[in-house]
Amino acid sequence: MIRSVLVANRGEIARRVFRTCRDLGIETVAVHSDADAEAPFVRDADRAVALAGNAPADTYLRGDLVIEAARAAGADAIHPGYGFLSENADFARDVAAAGLTWIGPTPESIEAMGSKIRAKELMADAGVPILSVDPAVLLEEGANPDALLERHGPLLVKASAGGGGRGMRVVEDPADLAAELTAAAAEAASAFGDETVFVEPYLPTARHVEVQVMADVHGTTWVVGDRDCSIQRRHQKVVEEAPAPNLSEPVRRTLHEAARAAAEAVGYVGAGTVEFLVADGHLDGGRVHFLEMNTRLQVEHPVTEAVTGLDLVALQIAVAEGRALEGEPPAPVGHAVEVRLYAEDPATDWTPQTGTVRSFDIDGARFTGPEGPGLRIDSGVEPGSEVSVHYDAMLAKVVALGTDRPTALRRLDGALRRARVTGVTTNIDLLRAIVSDEEFVAERVHTALLGERLEAWTVPVHDDAAVRRYALAAALASARAATAAAPVLGRIPTAFRNVPSQPRTRTFRHGDAEVEVSYAAAGRALVSDAVEGVDVVDATPDTVRLSVGSVMETYDVRVGDDAVDVSGPHGTLSWEPVPDFVDPADVVAEGSLLAPMPASVATVAVKQGQDVVAGQTVVVLEAMKMQHTITAPSDGVVRELAVTAGAQVESGAVLAVIDLGDEGTAEGETP
CATH class of the missing domain: 2.40.50.100 (RNA polymerase II/Efflux pump adaptor protein, barrel-sandwich hybrid domain)
Incomplete structure (x- = not known):
């Protein structure tokens, strides 16, 4: 029986595994880089071992150091999470050779599915439908790219050993094929140490649907439902949901049968995901094509847990202990949708953001069932956390569960609207735009939808009048805060002037926009005509209430040294005070x-x-x-x-x- 688990990972997935370990009474061990020394996941663990350095190659990818850390901390098992060493067969072997329990599939299964080319060959032999073009055809002397593209349409060049969109190129012009093969091979060699690439027909409007499997050492394989992951950018998932909506039952049955066949073909043990492209999935004749099998826990596993009530990490641990899966997995109940909250700016070509998280407040709790609370937050950060340049930009996953899809989407949008995440720019407005988009709501999803709708999804969500109200709230709260902090003149009314000929003015910057607002003293109250039709009801350093016609709006404000964060009825905006004089x-x-x-x-x-x-x-x-x-x-x-x-x-x-x-x-x- 496992008594202590080291998680060979960081961030939200480490915290996620620790949570289940605590529920099971299992001790936990974290490993961390120098940059992560004060990260929340380190504090969540019972013990922590430092790995000197910051670069993944020096820390989280050093399997020898991770195993040494497990021995030093007395761990008897290692859970790899996802990414880093999670699909490294040699590391899995080394863990077992060190006398530790590996919480994952066998090294042989990892190797079989680690090469996408070999995986496709295995799946074809097992009767699983595949989508591929023989790469040897492209290398034959005299091969005709024009004929190839005429036969198959656009092509997708992919790295055999990779994932996450690296080593991947879309080829629409035959003249580009040779160059893109070379570029993809070079990127694959750099990212994964393997320059092998392959080619398959590119289906831009197909859906990305995956099936969760769980298998034990006694020969039982569970098919634990399906998920749709079609909303992607650069082949990286942004939104996932379970069950996959708008699939015909024949297509769903084909997916489940193919996933079971894939797992059994490699003697799979543990949690894994079989991924497919599905064309015309809502039709009985929808075409299903095997993409790859991920031999690990997926980022999006919470949506499956939400609709089944299972704890997939607990099942991973049970299987690693040699226990049998009993009966059949529960059928899904309700609908769950997950979005990935990133520190990035979608409006500026997804530029990653760094800095200190000033606030991180998203309504959320563990699920108690489809009726509620219906929100779950798996996060890697908290107020005060540093978002550095060294690692992935994902801050958290926000998951909503409802009795049906519309309920889940509404609950998710509400949670995102009320969220207060400041200090770094995030993709939260994009996520809100996606879950309320008419195409997405109508279940007309495919892998090219984000690219098609990106312009609409990245327009500012606040109109000019709303932005000015937020800026006014920032100015009023800042003025009150300055008065409260004044050591000598604190008893003088805010914005007081001996000769009140002009109001006070302040300028704030949000992104590239600068907004100037004005206000004045009226006794000890504050008044402003900076926004037409808006009156000041009251203002404190923390709260501002404005009357917009007959409607009252309340703004919660955090005034800092370099920024003012304002949360109101339309979400949260962060403002940078613009100095009157430039150095x-x-x-x-x-x-x-x-x-x-x-x-x-x-x-x-x-x-x-x-x-x-x-x-x-x-x-x-x-x-x-x-x-x-x-x-x-x-x-x-x-x-x-x-x-x-x-x-x-x-x-x-x-x-x-x-x-x-x-x-x-x-x-x-x-x-």
């Missing part, structure tokens, strides 16, 4: 290219004095596992290079200065 030292030279986020400099592609043309790469940054290209906005000359490869830069740091002549001031682009 000359803060003014950058004309033509400066600035870092859009803290990052490391991966490549400097130009030399000082070099001529550059518009769109030419100047610097490549790397942050949160993603690369970001800074390009010249127009033709010019590199007058100054301020960084070198390998350097660490902060947000707003000058990377280079381009002499643009008469073209104007440069701005970095991050395509």
